[in-house]
Amino acid sequence: MAGLTIDSVTKCFGEHPAVEALSLDIAPGEFVALLGPSGCGKTTMLRMLAGFESLSEGEIRLGGRILASREHHVAPERRNMAMVFQSYALWPNMSVADNVGYPLKLRRLAGETYRRRVAQALSLVGLSPYAERSPQELSGGQRQRVALARCLVTDPDVVLLDEPLANLDRHLRASMEQSFREFHRRTQATLVYVTHDQSEAMALADRIAVMREGRLVQWATPETLYRQPRTAWVASFIGQGSLLNVAAGRPDQRLEEAMLMRGLASAPAERTQPVLVRPEHVTVLSDALSPQALCGRVESVTFRGERYELYLRLESGEALLAYHHAALDEGRQVALILREGWCLEPET
Amino acid sequence: MTPGLADSSQHRWLLTLLMLVIVALSLVPSLRLLMESLGGLGQGSESPLWRVLQAESTWRALWRSLYTSGLGMLIALVLGSLFAFVITLTDIRGKAWLVFCFMLPMMIPPQVTALSWLQLFGPASPLLKSIGMAPPLGSPQPLYSAEGIALLLGIQSAPLVFLALRTSLLSLPRELVEAARISGARQAQVWRQIILPVTRGGLIAGAAMAFISSLGNFGIPAMLGIPVGYYVLPTLIYQRMASFGTGVLAEMASLSLLIGMLALAGVALQQAWMKRSRFGLMGHSGRAHDFSLGRWRGGVTALLVTLLLVILVAPLVALVVSSLVPAVGVPLTWETVTLNAYHEVIGRQGATWRAVRNSLWLAGCAALVLMLCSLPLAYRLQRLPPRWQSLALSAIELPYALPGVVLAVACILLFVRPIPVIDVALYGTLGLIFVAYLMRFLVVCLKPVAAGLAQLDPSLEEAAQLAGAGPWRRLGGIVLPLLAPALFAGGLLVFLLAVNELTVSALLWSAGNETLGVLIFNLDEGGESVLAAAVSVLVVLMVATLMLCLSLLAPRLPKGVVPWQG
Incomplete structure (x- = not known):
């Protein structure tokens, strides 16, 4: 097992940098997600890891070995990696078993060992009965599992996944997420997973690299990203929440209820620190007016099954999202207590 | 009935009528031919079809047709697939120009192709005379032969193979190649084990098209075969019609039926393969898979350019030279140019x-x-x-x-x-x-x-x-x-x-x-x-x-x- 190091990697297409000075240290066996909106450079980064794109600057290392730098480029077939593609990329001229076994054939395995490992890989993804079918006869989810089995079969150092769930419907996604987790647990391989879907990344990854316009914005565990986002952009990209301005705290600081409420009560000119308030930290008091509570008006209500989402307007004019157990009439005045907030860095 | 509906039904009828007339007109020639050649079957061994099938000349011409078209197809296959693979898959430069030049022979009429090659070789070639390399008078023209015909048929139909293969290469999703490479396959292995099997259908379809087109070609075997009495099926029909006029029409109809059936069998084969090769591929296609030629790039480019010089430029130069001399056999110099x-x-x-x-x-x-x-x-x-x-x-x-x-x-x-x-x-x-x-x-x-x-x-x-x-x-x-x-x-x-x-x-x-x-x-x-x-x-x-x-x-x-x- 070897760790994967991305060292200030830059990739330019013409003048335009698709990835700029990106550095990540990925521990052996870690499940990492590259997350960002489309066009943020995450797929380009993945393709550089695979060796399909060259680097303009920087270095990629696996263990002590240099995979790619400006002068040096190890061909994809020599990197001992595996990849799951968005379109599955199953070879239509081969059966399911041949698809799975192809990497073994390239490593000159044959006979009993070959058959055993292919059968093993297929049974792990639950596709043993389909071994002799052609990939075209399979459904989308089954095809994706064939692609997974193909990755599993050779014990690769790193497995790359390029938006593997983008072509599947919602129900299938949930079951495939489970398959990926099991795959990771069983193989202990280093996984790099590219997605634009934050809930997918949060559910699967040990650590997430959030990218925007080719740059790394934040590199942290899902919990940290949710609770302590660095900027307003990350905060709005991951989970729900409201941005308010307070006269308290400094960037990267958690505000307790008392400080937060005090900071919100100050004069508008003094409130310069942006703070993120998650909706679960807002308590809506429909009746008893407490003296330190904020006043707000219900603008609209959305039913989400397990709860209601209230879109509120504060007296200062700022918008606030809150969860509540019951529906409230639109236009109604309510009292609000904000139990905690997270101070963000100002946008550059 | 509302005016709108009446209007639309009148327009439907007119268009339907037009369509029926056109479809019928397209079928009439084939039906007439079928009638003529099968109509006389009642006469037993005296019927035109029977007589044609018994004539030795028919079978000889059929064999020559198959030989020249088959050999031509092989030449087309080699040339067409070389250009298609290199231009579509690798990082060679000047692709647009290479494609245009390679496609040009398909659009140049066969009789012009034949003429330009005749001007390139042989003792009377003005080009060879001008550079002092002409063979002595009386030596044979090498193109007046079955292999000469096959060579030109191959060059003329190579673009068909190129097009069919290029289309299927371009519809090959990039991910299929990338998945193979990350599985550990080298460029040569990817080509042999993934690209070739997946695009085989396109290759075979292109070959069938080249064969059919060579079979029906008249200009090349006419210019290169008739002078030495080498007849293939189309030129045999032409020669008979020219010598005997409409008197042999019934027999010629039977001969035509024979080539027609051969050509249609080829078409059926080609369509069957096209259907089989349609895998329903998914993924990002339409982009070349840039295989890096590395240090071979110069050599490969030189090879393609040389081939183009030989199959396109040299004959055209010979043609231009021949058009500028005052008479056949006169070398081109500053004094003779006219x-x-x-x-x-x-x-x-x-x-x-x-x-x-x-x-x-x-x-x-x-x-x-x-x-x-x-x-x-x-x-x-x-x-x-x-x-x-x-x-x-x-x-x-x-x-x-x-x-x-x-x-x-x-x-x-x-x-x-x-x-x-x-x-x-x-x-x-x-x-x-x-x-x-x-x-x-x-x-x-x-x-x-x-x-x-x-x-x-x-x-x-x-x-x-x-x-x-x-x-x-x-x-x-x-x-x-x-x-x-x-x-x-x-x-x-x-x-x-x-x-x-x-x-x-x-x-x-x-x-x-x-x-x-x-x-x-x-x-x-x-x-x-x-x-x-x-x-x-x-x-x-x-x-x-x-x-x-x-x-x-x-x-x-x-x-x-x-x-x-x-």
């Missing part, structure tokens, strides 16, 4: 100018009439149920899929007597060639229009309908402007093919009604190879100009209309 041949072609109002005028007139009118028919025809065809649609399309395609000689014999059979009822005699007039061109090239004009129509969002027309536009208004105001580029491209393609047509007109022409294709052929046969070369140079210039026009139109056309742009 434009006399061109003066003769353009200046004199003789047979040459008449043939040029005939061809321009025939091709222009055919293009115009077919453009007029194509839009309503495609519009009506698109509204047919899929099964009927493909049947109707097959019927329309038949006169183009059959070798030109077959269509020509069928047309003679149809029109040798005045048309009943209206009592118009077409035989021996330019009208006969015109009718044959209309039948043959309809599908060439129809295909781009149909492709464009299939891409058109139906809601565009529905919106016009809701706004109150009647069917003719919609056809003229919405569909026509959107399809105009495709329609124009179809017309241009028809013109390009018709103006150089030789195979059909070789059998249908009569004194005073020569075409450009026949002219080159006759001039060369009559020993006037300098004049023939001058006409050919003009033809090549015209072809290149028309191709360039089509290239300029290409961005506004549906994919695949312009054959040399993928």
Whole structure:
């Protein structure tokens, strides 16, 4: 097992940098997600890891070995990696078993060992009965599992996944997420997973690299990203929440209820620190007016099954999202207590 | 009934009638041929079909047809797949130019190709004489042989293999290659184990197309085979018709049936393979998979350029040289260079100018009439149920899929007597060639229009309908402007093919009604190879100009209309 190091990697297409000075240290066996909106450079980064794109600057290392730098480029077939593609990329001229076994054939395995490992890989993804079918006869989810089995079969150092769930419907996604987790647990391989879907990344990854316009914005565990986002952009990209301005705290600081409420009560000119308030930290008091509570008006209500989402307007004019157990009439005045907030860095 | 409904049913009937007439007309020649050759079967061993099947000359010509076309197909396969793989898959430079130059031989008429190669080799070659490398007088012309015919057939049909393979290579998703490489496959392994199997269908389909096209080719075996008595099926029919006239028509119909069946068997094979090769591929396609040639790039580029120099540039140079000398056998120097041949072609109002005028007139009118028919025809065809649609399309395609000689014999059979009822005699007039061109090239004009129509969002027309536009208004105001580029491209393609047509007109022409294709052929046969070369140079210039026009139109056309742009 070897760790994967991305060292200030830059990739330019013409003048335009698709990835700029990106550095990540990925521990052996870690499940990492590259997350960002489309066009943020995450797929380009993945393709550089695979060796399909060259680097303009920087270095990629696996263990002590240099995979790619400006002068040096190890061909994809020599990197001992595996990849799951968005379109599955199953070879239509081969059966399911041949698809799975192809990497073994390239490593000159044959006979009993070959058959055993292919059968093993297929049974792990639950596709043993389909071994002799052609990939075209399979459904989308089954095809994706064939692609997974193909990755599993050779014990690769790193497995790359390029938006593997983008072509599947919602129900299938949930079951495939489970398959990926099991795959990771069983193989202990280093996984790099590219997605634009934050809930997918949060559910699967040990650590997430959030990218925007080719740059790394934040590199942290899902919990940290949710609770302590660095900027307003990350905060709005991951989970729900409201941005308010307070006269308290400094960037990267958690505000307790008392400080937060005090900071919100100050004069508008003094409130310069942006703070993120998650909706679960807002308590809506429909009746008893407490003296330190904020006043707000219900603008609209959305039913989400397990709860209601209230879109509120504060007296200062700022918008606030809150969860509540019951529906409230639109236009109604309510009292609000904000139990905690997270101070963000100002946008550059 | 509301006026709107009455209106639309009248328009439906008119279009349906037009479609039925056209489909029937496309089928008539083949049916007439079938009738003629099978009609005499009652006479037993005296029937024309029986006599043809017993003649030794038939089997000899059949074997020669198969030999030259088969060898030609192999040459086309090697050339076409080399260019397709290198240009589509690797990071070689100057791809657009390589493609254009490689496609040019397909659009140059076969008799011109044959003439230019004849000018390149042999003791009388003005080019070899000019550089002092001509073989001694009396030595044989190496191209007057089965292998010479096969070589030129191969060069002419190599672009067909190239196109079929390039199309299937471009539709190969990039991920399939990348998945193989990350699985550990080297470039050569990816090529052998993934790319080749997945695109095999395209390769075989291209080979079948090259074979069919070589089988029906008349210009090359006529120019290279007839002088030494080497006859393949199309030239055998031509030679018999030329010597015995309409007396041997029934036998010729039987011979035509034989080639027709061979060609259709080839088409069926090709379509079966095309269907098998359609894997329903998913992923990002349409982009070349840049295999890096590395240090081989210079060598590979040199190889392709050399091949192009040999198969395209050298014969064309020989052709130009031949057109600039005062007489056959005179070497080209600063003293001998002359434009006399061109003066003769353009200046004199003789047979040459008449043939040029005939061809321009025939091709222009055919293009115009077919453009007029194509839009309503495609519009009506698109509204047919899929099964009927493909049947109707097959019927329309038949006169183009059959070798030109077959269509020509069928047309003679149809029109040798005045048309009943209206009592118009077409035989021996330019009208006969015109009718044959209309039948043959309809599908060439129809295909781009149909492709464009299939891409058109139906809601565009529905919106016009809701706004109150009647069917003719919609056809003229919405569909026509959107399809105009495709329609124009179809017309241009028809013109390009018709103006150089030789195979059909070789059998249908009569004194005073020569075409450009026949002219080159006759001039060369009559020993006037300098004049023939001058006409050919003009033809090549015209072809290149028309191709360039089509290239300029290409961005506004549906994919695949312009054959040399993928």
